[in-house]
Amino acid sequence: REELCGRSAECSLHLEVIVDRPLQVFHVEVKIKDINDNPPVFRNREQRLFIPESRQLDSRFPIEGAVDADIGANALLTYTLSPSDFFSLDIRANDELGKSLSLELRKSLDREETPELHLLLTATDGGKPELEGRVQLLITVLDVNDNAPVFDQDLYRVHLLETIANGTLVTRLNASDADEGVNGEVIFSFGGGDPPDIQEKFKIDSTSGEISVIGNLDYEEKKSYEIQVKAVDKGSPPMSNHCKVLVKVLDVNDNAPELAITSLSLPIREDAPLGTVIALIMVSDLDSGVNGQVTCSLTPNAPFKLVSTFKNYYSLVLDSTLDRETTSEYKVVVTARDGGSPPLWTTASVSVEVADVND
Secondary structure, eight states: OHHHHTTOSOOEEEEEEEETTTTEEEEEEEEOOOOSOOOOBOSSSEEEEEEETTOOTTOEEEEOOOBOSSOGGGGOOEEEEOOOSSEEEEEEEETTTEEEEEEEEOSOOOTTTOSEEEEEEEEEOSSSSOOEEEEEEEEEEEOSOOOOOEESOSEEEEEEETTOOTTOEEEEOOEEOOSOGGGGOEEEEEOTTSOHHHHHHEEEOTTTOEEEEOSOOOTTTOSEEEEEEEEEESSSSOOEEEEEEEEEEEOOSOOOOEEEEEOOOOSEETTOOTTOEEEEEEEEOSSOGGGGOEEEEEESOTTEEEEEEETTEEEEEEOSOOOTTTOSEEEEEEEEEESOSSOOEEEEEEEEEEEOOOO
16 A cells, blocks of 8 residues: 555545446546554664753754654654663654654753663554664753854744745745854854755755755655754754754646547447447546536537546547548547646547448
8 A cells, every 4th residue: 555655644546447348437446545564764773862961941952753644543643761860751743744753851961871772662553463663862051152053943944835936035044143253153054854855955045044956846646745954063062953844735727638448439330329438538637626527528419428427537438420421430539628727638539430231
């Protein structure tokens, strides 16, 4: 199911069974249900955090969560942290982003007393039986430079049309550092855990914090991007902070409908009964919403008509009697038109030859 449908909640295969003589079509929809066959997986076996000893109590330090390829309850993750006097696990639910994990400081750090801490983070899914994934948290306690950059927002939300031009400004991030001199100068960069397509689609100005588009966006390829941005000062040792930028790609009607005509039952006898199926037609559109809603029309209509059989499937059927001696061949045009504004359409021609009967 994960290979066929990925993270989609609905997973089904559409089959078409065609019986000849007489021509009939049967549509079969096979729904694939998820089982808990994928454990939670962390991107790396260990995560390293560098935390100054001067950080205040209740400070939070973002850590990366796990990913479960299953869906529903099988992918509903709970997290537990190994016992620690210094840290507790803070979990916050975001509507689009799932859960954001942070370590929350509960006891003041002293580098001279405890220079390093090793913790174990466990992710457990909601399947039966439960599956687990673990990651080591290696915390190094640092000295001096006691103010980290602070973003004015933890989460930035941006909506972009998929046709946006390269070089367009996505958003400008703002992070301030209370320190003076080089300790207060901030450098912006993408987080090391961002997937490769982030670097291919976006760039960030290390000085201004401006994020711009550098690659083509395609709603049909990916509907949203979650970008983790890191702000680091120039102190020694440097201090950092993080924020997330959620970019939602908006659909544009940039895909014309596709039309396929199969199983032509030709030529057709001039004494064929009304309702005889002549051809099977399938239409599709990669766009979503009204941009992906396709309607079919026939020109000219007589002596045929289109009958919708199943979702985007149509049959070309005989609608009135034929007489080869009057008309021996018909040329009809099938037009598939989507609901976008302006609409896009595709046409296909069908030649129907009438076979003679000794009448």
